[in-house]
Structure formats: C-alpha cells, structure tokens
Amino acid sequence: MYDFAYHRPKSLADAVSALKGKDEARPMAGGMTLIPTLKQRLAKPSDVIDLGAIKDLAGVKVEGSNVVIGAMTRHFDVASSADVKRMIPALAELAGMIGDPAVRNRGTIGGSIANSDPAADYPAAVVALNATITTNTGKHAADGFFKGLFETALKDGELITSVSFPKPDKAAYMKFRNPASRYAMVGVFVAKTGNTVRVAVTGAGPSVFRVKAMEDALSKNFTSAAIKDIKVPADDLNSDIHGSAEYRAHLVGVMARRAVDAANK
Amino acid sequence: MTISVAMTVNGKPVSGKVEARTLLVQFLREHLGMTGTHVGCDTSQCGACVVHVDGKSVKSCTMLAVQADGANVTTIEGLASSPDKLHPMQEAFRDNHALQCGFCTPGMVMSAIDMVKRHNYQLDEATVRHELEGNLCRCTGYHNIVKAILAAAPAMKAAGV
Amino acid sequence: MTATGIGARVLRTEDKRFLTGTGRYVDDLALARATYAYFLRSPHAHAKIKSIDISAAEKMPGVVAVYTGKDVAESKVGGLICGWVVKDKHGEPHKAPPHPPMALDTVRYVGDTVAMVVANSPEEAKDAAEKIKVDYEVKPSIVDLAHALDKGAPQVHAEAPGNLVYDWEIGSKADVDAALAKAAHVTKIDIVNNRLIPNAMEPRAAAAEYDKGTGHYTLWSTSQNPHVLRLILSAFVLGIPEHKLRVIAPDVGGGFGSKIFCYADETLVCWAAAKVGRPIKWTAERSESFMTDCHGRDHVTHAELALDKDGKFLAFKVETIANMGAYLSTFSTAVPTYLYATLLAGQYTTPVIYANVKAALTNTAPVDAYRGAGRPEATFVIESIVSKAAQELKIDPAELRRKNFIPSTAFPYQTPVALQYDSGNYPPIIDEAMKIADYKGFAARRSEAKARGKLRGIGFSSYIEACGLAPSQVIGQLGGGVGQWESAQIKFNPTGNVQILTGAHSHGQSHETTFAQIVSDKLGVPLENIEVVHGDTATTPFGMGSYGSRSLAVGGSAIMKAADKIIAKGKKIAAHLMEASVNDVVFENGTFKVAGTDKSVPLAQTVFAAYVPHNYPLAELEPGMDENAFYDPANFVYPAGTQICEVEVDPDTGVVEIVNFTAVDDFGNIINPMIVEGQVHGGIVQGVGQALLEKAVYDSDTGQLLSGSFMDYAVPRADDVPSFKLGYKVTPCPHNPLGVKGCGEAGAIAAPAAVMNAVHDALAPLGVTHVPMPATPMNVWRTIHGA
Ligand SMILES: Cc1cc2nc3c(=O)[nH]c(=O)nc-3n(C[C@H](O)[C@H](O)[C@H](O)COP(=O)(O)OP(=O)(O)OC[C@H]3O[C@@H](n4cnc5c(N)ncnc54)[C@H](O)[C@@H]3O)c2cc1C
Numbered sequence A: 001m002y003d004f005a006y007h008r009p010k011s012l013a014d015a016v017s018a019l020k021g022k023d024e025a026r027p028m029a030g031g032m033t034l035i036p037t038l039k040q041r042l043a044k045p046s047d048v049i050d051l052g053a054i055k056d057l058a059g060v061k062v063e064g065s066n067v068v069i070g071a072m073t074r075h076f077d078v079a080s081s082a083d084v085k086r087m088i089p090a091l092a093e094l095a096g097m098i099g100d101p102a103v104r105n106r107g108t109i110g111g112s113i114a115n116s117d118p119a120a121d122y123p124a125a126v127v128a129l130n131a132t133i134t135t136n137t138g139k140h141a142a143d144g145f146f147k148g149l150f151e152t153a154l155k156d157g158e159l160i161t162s163v164s165f166p167k168p169d170k171a172a173y174m175k176f177r178n179p180a181s182r183y184a185m186v187g188v189f190v191a192k193t194g195n196t197v198r199v200a201v202t203g204a205g206p207s208v209f210r211v212k213a214m215e216d217a218l219s220k221n222f223t224s225a226a227i228k229d230i231k232v233p234a235d236d237l238n239s240d241i242h243g244s245a246e247y248r249a250h251l252v253g254v255m256a257r258r259a260v261d262a263a264n265k
Numbered sequence B: 001m002t003i004s005v006a007m008t009v010n011g012k013p014v015s016g017k018v019e020a021r022t023l024l025v026q027f028l029r030e031h032l033g034m035t036g037t038h039v040g041c042d043t044s045q046c047g048a049c050v051v052h053v054d055g056k057s058v059k060s061c062t063m064l065a066v067q068a069d070g071a072n073v074t075t076i077e078g079l080a081s082s083p084d085k086l087h088p089m090q091e092a093f094r095d096n097h098a099l100q101c102g103f104c105t106p107g108m109v110m111s112a113i114d115m116v117k118r119h120n121y122q123l124d125e126a127t128v129r130h131e132l133e134g135n136l137c138r139c140t141g142y143h144n145i146v147k148a149i150l151a152a153a154p155a156m157k158a159a160g161v
Numbered sequence C: 001m002t003a004t005g006i007g008a009r010v011l012r013t014e015d016k017r018f019l020t021g022t023g024r025y026v027d028d029l030a031l032a033r034a035t036y037a038y039f040l041r042s043p044h045a046h047a048k049i050k051s052i053d054i055s056a057a058e059k060m061p062g063v064v065a066v067y068t069g070k071d072v073a074e075s076k077v078g079g080l081i082c083g084w085v086v087k088d089k090h091g092e093p094h095k096a097p098p099h100p101p102m103a104l105d106t107v108r109y110v111g112d113t114v115a116m117v118v119a120n121s122p123e124e125a126k127d128a129a130e131k132i133k134v135d136y137e138v139k140p141s142i143v144d145l146a147h148a149l150d151k152g153a154p155q156v157h158a159e160a161p162g163n164l165v166y167d168w169e170i171g172s173k174a175d176v177d178a179a180l181a182k183a184a185h186v187t188k189i190d191i192v193n194n195r196l197i198p199n200a201m202e203p204r205a206a207a208a209e210y211d212k213g214t215g216h217y218t219l220w221s222t223s224q225n226p227h228v229l230r231l232i233l234s235a236f237v238l239g240i241p242e243h244k245l246r247v248i249a250p251d252v253g254g255g256f257g258s259k260i261f262c263y264a265d266e267t268l269v270c271w272a273a274a275k276v277g278r279p280i281k282w283t284a285e286r287s288e289s290f291m292t293d294c295h296g297r298d299h300v301t302h303a304e305l306a307l308d309k310d311g312k313f314l315a316f317k318v319e320t321i322a323n324m325g326a327y328l329s330t331f332s333t334a335v336p337t338y339l340y341a342t343l344l345a346g347q348y349t350t351p352v353i354y355a356n357v358k359a360a361l362t363n364t365a366p367v368d369a370y371r372g373a374g375r376p377e378a379t380f381v382i383e384s385i386v387s388k389a390a391q392e393l394k395i396d397p398a399e400l401r402r403k404n405f406i407p408s409t410a411f412p413y414q415t416p417v418a419l420q421y422d423s424g425n426y427p428p429i430i431d432e433a434m435k436i437a438d439y440k441g442f443a444a445r446r447s448e449a450k451a452r453g454k455l456r457g458i459g460f461s462s463y464i465e466a467c468g469l470a471p472s473q474v475i476g477q478l479g480g481g482v483g484q485w486e487s488a489q490i491k492f493n494p495t496g497n498v499q500i501l502t503g504a505h506s507h508g509q510s511h512e513t514t515f516a517q518i519v520s521d522k523l524g525v526p527l528e529n530i531e532v533v534h535g536d537t538a539t540t541p542f543g544m545g546s547y548g549s550r551s552l553a554v555g556g557s558a559i560m561k562a563a564d565k566i567i568a569k570g571k572k573i574a575a576h577l578m579e580a581s582v583n584d585v586v587f588e589n590g591t592f593k594v595a596g597t598d599k600s601v602p603l604a605q606t607v608f609a610a611y612v613p614h615n616y617p618l619a620e621l622e623p624g625m626d627e628n629a630f631y632d633p634a635n636f637v638y639p640a641g642t643q644i645c646e647v648e649v650d651p652d653t654g655v656v657e658i659v660n661f662t663a664v665d666d667f668g669n670i671i672n673p674m675i676v677e678g679q680v681h682g683g684i685v686q687g688v689g690q691a692l693l694e695k696a697v698y699d700s701d702t703g704q705l706l707s708g709s710f711m712d713y714a715v716p717r718a719d720d721v722p723s724f725k726l727g728y729k730v731t732p733c734p735h736n737p738l739g740v741k742g743c744g745e746a747g748a749i750a751a752p753a754a755v756m757n758a759v760h761d762a763l764a765p766l767g768v769t770h771v772p773m774p775a776t777p778m779n780v781w782r783t784i785h786g787a
C-alpha cells in the first residue's frame, strides 16, 4: 500500500470539504473494497477520507412505504434490521449473502453501490426495487445510476448519504456464487409492485442490467412458467474462467425463475 | 503520514505511532509483538487475521490501525482467562482435534466465538458451515472444526461467555 | 493399551500454543536490526532481459541493497537442483537445464525472480522495487501442456530440445499391446489431471542471519525438511559448509509437499544476509505463493484397459505427458515416474502393465510433489477406467473391483510395475465401506432425488499407495539423490524426563503427540514428561523430514529402535543395581524386574544411576542415557482403502453437491485414531477440491496466471464439503516395528476418482461419459448440454 493522508471527519460537511481540492482524495466507507485495492497498489490516493465517524450516515429508517438506509449502514445491520426484514425481506436476505460475517460487519451499502462492482449484490436490489440514491448534492434514480464497470453517475467529490427503497408487493433475490470469490457470478433480483415487475441482473454483465422481456412477461403473469422460454443473449455478458458468457446467460434464466418462485412463496 | 493511535487490546491500553497505511494486523504483530493473529492472504479472503473490534469479528488485514483508534480489540491471545483456563471455544477445538498446523486457528476461533454469540448459542451444522465462509483451513477438512463449534456453543452458554 | 499409549485417543500436546496465539512461525520472529526482502518477479511468461536499471531503486528511502542475477552469478551461487535423476527409455539421464535462483538473461514464467530489494521495512522494499526498470524482449511462450511437445512449440530451454525432459517407460509394451489386441473388451479414457496450487495456509517465508565472528549462517525457513534443505544449500547451491549453516523450521503452517523443496527466495535471503551484514526477513504475499510455490499434478493421459469377457483385467496401458513447469524442482522428475507409474497396478491383479511418461517443460511455475505426489494421478487413471469399464460392461462397479482384487493370500504380491506389496486385504475394506455408505439403499435415494429434480450418483475409488519413503538402496537405484532413512534420538535427562529428537518435521501432522505416545507406551514414561524436538539442524540428528506419509512408518520406527537401545542399556544398569544377571531382567510398564522375584527397579532409577554413576558398572558401560537410532525401511508401506462418494447434481445449474462420503482405510496399526481421522478428513477435502473446485489456469496467449488469488482459485470452504464417515480395517505392516502404514496422503489420493465417478454415475442417464475435472458447475453444465 502507498501511504496517504488520513482524515476522519465527524460531519458530512467536513467530509465534503476534506474531499475538495486534493489531487486524489478517496472516501472510505467499510474499506472492504478500498483497502484490498490499496494493498494491491491498484490505487494511489493522496488522501483517504474515512466516513466511519459520521454518525448520521448509518442506520435504517422507515419513511412511509420506503425503507431508507444510511450510506454507512453495514451489511450486517441491514441483514438483521427488523424494519428491513418486515418491509423488504429479500433485501435483508441479500445483505446477508454478501461476503462473510467479518466482511458484513464492516462493508456498507453506500460503499457497495458507489463501487459498482459488476459482481456486487446490492446493485441488483437498487435497480429492481427502483430505489432512489441520495447524495450530498441531490438524488439519483436507480435507472441510469450504474453506468458501467466500476462506473456510476456520481460526480467527483459527491457522496452517497442514503438509499431509499420502496416496499414491493413481492420480491426475491437469487444468487449464483462464483465458486472462488463467492461474489455473484449471476444474481437476479425480481420485484413486483402493483402491476410493475422489475428484473435486475448483476454479475452477468459489465454492470447491473434489467431484462425487459422478462419484466413484460412477468407483469402479465407473475409465475416462473411465464419466463421459461425467455433467453438472455450472451453477446455482451462477462466471460471468465468460472463462467462463459453462454453459461451466465443460461444462469440468468434459471436464477430469474427461481427468484420468481421464491417471491411467490 | 505518521499518526498516533491508542486502543485497548485484550483489556490493556496500548498506543503507538503508525503510518496511515499501517493495517491493524501489522500494528498487532509488528508494533505490539502479538503474533498470534496471522496473515494468510492478500485479498481479504482467508480469515487467518480475524480479531474482534468492539465485540465484532473483523479481518484485521482489511482495517487500518488508525480506524481502530479508541476501539476495544480482542485477539486470540486475550481469550484464555488464565494460562490454565482456556476459553470454551479453545477447549472445544482441542477436544475435537479441530486444528492441525494451527495457522488458521486464531482466526477460526475468533470467528467461531462471534458466530456462536450472534446465533445466541444455537447452531446447526449447516449454519456453522455457512458462517465459516470467510475462514479457510487447508488441513482439517473442516469436519472437526464444525464439530468443535457445535460442541462449544452450549459450553459457552453454560460458562456465560 | 494405556490411556496415553499406542492406540489411545490422546489430545494433542501442540494445541495449547496454537490455541493461545503462542505458536512460533517464521514470520513471527523478531530479529534485532532486521531488514526485509522483496523480490521483483517477472511479469512475462517468457522474455529476454535486455537490461535492468536499479539506480533509482537504490536511492529510495530505507533501501539497504538491490541485487540482480548478475550479482548472484558473480558470487558463484550455484543453480537450484533437481535431486532425482530419471533415466529415459534409452538409459540417458533426463535433460537438466540450469535453474539460477535469480534470472540472468531470460525469464521463463510469470513469477520468475528478477531482482531482490533489501530495505528497512517490507513496504520500503516494495516501494523501491517499483523503481527498478527492466527492459524485456517478450518471447513466445508455451503454457498448454497438451501442446508443449508439439513441433514448433516455443522452446523453454535450449538444453531440452522440443521441451522434452525425458521419455520414460516401464513394463512391456509388446505384451500389453498383444493383450489389448485380442481382448474381449477394451475400455479407453482420455483424461486431464488438473493442475493444482497447494496453498498451505501459511505462506512460505524465510529469515536469515550471518554471524561474522564465527562465519555461521542461520536460516529460518518454512521447510518440511530442514536437514535436506541445508544439505542442498551447502553441497550444491551456496557452498556454505554444512557445519556453518543451521536451518531451523519452527512451527510451519502446513506444507502438503510445497515446502519440501529448495526455493530461490530462501536461497537468496540466506546468501544476501552475509552481504548486507544484517538479518533479512521475507514472507511471501499470497499472490506470490500462487505464482511461485511449486504446483502439483498437471497430467494429460490416455489409457486403455483390456478385459476378458468376464471382466477380468488382462492388460493396462497408460500414456502420460507430465508438466514440469519452467524449471525442474527438487523432486519433480520422480513424481510422474517412480511415484506414479509404479502404482498403476492399483489393488488389482492386472498381469501386464505398460506406461510411457513424457515430461515436458512449459512457461509455468515449476511442478513438483503435492499431497500424494504421483499416487493421486495414478489412482485417478486406474479408478476412472475401472468405473468406466464397469459401466460399459454393465457390471456393478464394486463387483468388477472385487473380481480383480489381489487376494489376501497372494501377499507379498509382486506387481508388474516393480513394487512388491507387503500386506493387505482388500475385500473386507470395500464391504465395510458399502455397509457404512448404505450402498443397498442407494437406488431408493436416487429415485427420491429424481423426484426433487436432482441427479444422484455414487462413485467408488479403491486406492493403493506406496509411501513411507523408503528403502534407501531402492531409491538410489531409481536415481534418487538422497538416503531415505530416518533418525531418532531419545535423550533422558537426569531427573527422568525425556526429549525425543527427530529428523522428521511436523507442520500439522502432530508428531509432538504421536511420537510421545510411542515412547510413553514403550518406556512407561508419562506423556507430560516427554517432549518432541524437531525442525532444527543444530539440535536434532540429521533426518530426511516429513513428506510421502513417512513420518510414523520411518521416523516412528527409528524411535522404536532408539527405545529398544534405552531398554537394553537400562537392563544392564538394572541388573547391576539388583545384582542379577542381565538375562534374568525383564522390562514391563516402565520397570525392570528380575523374573520370578519381587526385585524391581524403575527405569527412572536406572536413568539417574546413568547420570550419577556412583553405583554403576563403569567398566563395561558408559554413563548417560541418550540413544540414537537410524531406521532404513525394508520396503515401502502400502496403505489401501475404498472411498464411496455420493453426489447430487442440479442439472439446471451444473452444481454438484456431495451428500455422502465414506472412507474405509487400512493404515496398519493406529497410534492415535483422533489424529488419523484428522489426516483423512483433510486429505479428502484436498481431493474433493481437485475434483470439484481447484484448477490453476494460465492464459494460453500471454502465459499470465489467471487463477492467481483466492478470488479466482477456489480452495474448498466449509460449506463445499459434508462431514465424513470413516472406518478402518487393519493388516499390520509386516516389516516395521510398529506395524504402521502412512495415513497423510490417502484421502487426497483416492477422493478425486470417488467424486468424479459419482458425477459420471449421476449423469449417466443423460448419456454423459466424461466430465472434465474439476467438475465445476460450468463444466458439468457444458457437458450436459453437449451430450
Ligand atoms: C472477502 C470479501 C468478499 C466479498 N463478497 C462480496 C459479495 O459477495 N457481494 C458483494 O456485493 N460484495 C462483496 N464484497 C464487497 C463488500 O460488499 C464491500 O463491502 C463493498 O463492495 C464496498 O463497501 P465498503 O463499505 O467496504 O466500501 P469501501 O471499500 O470503503 O469503498 C468502496 C468504494 O466506494 C467509495 N465510497 C465509499 N463510500 C462512499 C459514499 N458514501 N459515497 C461515495 N463513494 C463512496 C470509495 O471511495 C471506494 O471507491 C466482498 C468483499 C470482501 C473483502
């Protein structure tokens, strides 16, 4: 790891100003992605702004029919939150599937979403549940937030403060783990709210994406049978030693059907 | 950047000067000479480095020493209440031959204790195996580790730890 | 059986330090004024080094020294050696290209050592290494074993034309071909034994210190065999006289073979310690371990089994290409020959066997022994083809095996591939395994699974292995460069407690407990009064170390011999003290007695007399109670067993789940069942890892290691495997004093075939006959959909 200047602001305003005017300042949430990256010397920030001491960034609140999760809320706290379990059990389950217990004790929803790892779990929930991402400067709709491989709509120095998830009628997440890293090789989040169904896929492509054909079929008939013949083209999907694009495309179908069945249970 | 840190490790106050980039595990091993906590990988996967920070299991290779400033850290060296009285989890590992080379053991034991407490002393085999996702052992094949954790849960409850 | 003696489930002595964080591994050492080494590794699979510029690195903060291959060569450091000369089929020794510890003008795999930085901290060393400028001319590389021997393949070394290290054979090709030609049935297979990365949880590490005053070097190394490491470094590489080099292998966090060998890094750390005049420490990062630890397996094999109409095996032919990597590691040449082809008879009476093995160089990390070394590869070939034959002939796989087992009356049994099996009784083993696995109930379980949409399969693997290396003269005839005996010293202290000094080394195998049990049992000394000392060339007698499941069979036997000498001496002292004739003295439960009288003297009293020889037969007997023994076995030992694996395959995803796993082994007599079970569990999981998860992958264009971290190389985790059901049958080894066979490798040897046969059985209804190993979800899915 290269050395850097370390800051631990106590307020969001201090964090925002600490980020300004530095050559290469990086916010740090749980550090579960950032620290491994630094250890491999893949990044060389001049300054690291630790968000860990900003009290009001962490926590789960219910606002009307929305669950609002602070950016610094740890995966463990989302997985075990009574509010999340009651309102959107699929989201609690998803958080409980991220990494291992020690990772869940540190990693945060804000860090995961900001990172936009193609194999991360949260982006599938954000997109399928049509969440709203709040930052220090404004709000982002889920669609359009994840722009590509490790790329989001966040501007330099923009910090996620919370994510608001509307409660769906039914939802489920199915994750097919990469046998080595245990990240999502394919993860499919299916959510039904009224007559609207959203299907978001993570792990399979460069970034999370929706499957329009499945959404259309499921909004007419929310059963796994309705999508059994829908195939996702393999063309733009990821391919690596654990899963070819064809295999991933196939798994999207299997995981989507299983997610629908689980949502209907 | 050099920073002063102070924390409680195994009940004793400690302090030191570290670089910003110093990891908690380096602080423990190199600054404090507490080499019970191990490093088995560089991608945060093996769990040999697991310690408790403010009562929660964390990978000390994936946390900066400065992030633990002011925290309460427990390591494998701090579990036994006296040289002759091991923690029930340590006892269970020994009784069930849950260690061979001993390298993964500190992290395994720390993760196991955290697991038992989080599950309120109630565990089954599938849960234990799932909860061990972040701890690799190349020697034991996990069979006896799982057995040890299942045996330790009631023992911890009985001992009130 | 006493509570702590042979056969008892004694808890381990070593556990307390490991459980309280007080074990001492190499990286735990605190050396005053230590410096830290970092090695710059080649980013290319094959390249010429046109120039190296270290000037900027030398000016970095904290840097003590920077060395390149030129410095090493100028110091007359020798190349790393391959200690086993294999003669090819024309009697020519294998091609032995040089292996400089630091590359001189060419790098040959990603990870080859290019430069060494020594600095005041590890981070500073790494910071400085980034400033080294190397100008490479990238050359074409070959990483794909199947094509390494092709005409026109890129050449790894000029000394080995066509990348061929040797073309070796055993058995009669003519006899086997004749039998194949007229057999009622011939089963054929083409299999790849996937390349593995050992990944002991403790990364390799080394630390060295040079004492200018005495000219002594001390090297701490994560070694499985410190004496052998010292011998190699002294005699071949560094030229430091053996008595001026002390090698210490303290607590070592697993090895599985990968820590047997003499590596470049530890060599260079030792060499540079004298040059910089300060201690040097180096610990591999895990990614370096992935790149530079010797890998295992990596065979491409075609095999044919001839059977008569009743399913009797008539002949077996095996053709294998084995990967050696870019350089020949310490024992690499022996693994696919003497540790592989000599095992191809398995548990069966196959009358004629022929094997041809071609060893190939590639631009990959060196390949050498990994848990089982050669025997897992052999077992995988045999047990895969036997199960396939059973399927083709529609014979029950257990039945076909039984039909061909070597009968218990045939021991000692001479196989057609050199080995003479000393003992065994195979049918009761498979019977017991089938009982434990509830083979009879399998059909019902299969249909129940089918109702849930799962494909259930069952697979057998009946292995034999030759371990407990080994009769030295046999090893010598086969080209091995060292003796293969083991040493022991039993040293009583005047107050009656005992130190057992052994040349074996424990890195998880529990010698501190097992060896103590032997002495406790034999000499009647309480366990708490016994300490086992290992791993330090300055304190222990020269020994060969631990690998090849040899510690107990060979090292334990040496301890028995030393104990016999203690008893013999004690008898003389006791006879003197009791004023009796030595011939009348017997030794029982730690006490010398005069037969037929009530006179007795405890062993401890003879020990005290030996150290305080006031009333002592000094004219005939030396004082002291300290006996040495060396044990050279008469034969290998031959553990055998049967594993039965039951899997469920999810046809939609290709996921294979192991739902039942049974292993029944014959390890001869068992000293501590708890420890043996642990060894079996660990071995099985490494075998399961090979079967379902693990594969080292190099990019065929660039030669980059694609599976270079736990993010991409799947080591089994707790939820990848079930708990195991174990059983034992005992035929004591007839030629060692403990009657023991080895147990360290068995699990890993047998498991890949058991798992793969179960997968094949599960998929048989779909017409699938071959899934590549590892049977990852993608491989299974692809096979199903290509079927
Ligand atoms: C062993 C292991 C296994 C894992 N397995 C999984 C898995 O299965 N699934 C999965 O989804 N993830 C997995 N992860 C990743 C984990 O979930 C991380 O916690 C997460 O990706 C990043 O969150 P963090 O809080 O640790 O962020 P950090 O690592 O601190 O930061 C990540 C990035 O986000 C930026 N950032 C952080 N917070 C903010 C903010 N509030 N606003 C703007 N930018 C911000 C940082 O600058 C950095 O670039 C795993 C990690 C490890 C170490």
Ligand code: FES
Residues within 6 Å of the ligand: B038, B039, B040, B041, B042, B043, B044, B045, B046, B047, B048, B049, B050, B059, B060, B061, B062
């Ligand atoms: S050292 Fe491997 S997870 Fe920390």
Ligand code: FES
Residues within 6 Å of the ligand: B098, B099, B100, B101, B102, B103, B104, B105, B136, B137, B138, B139, B140, C201, C253, C254, C508
């Ligand atoms: S006991 Fe050796 S790695 Fe677990």
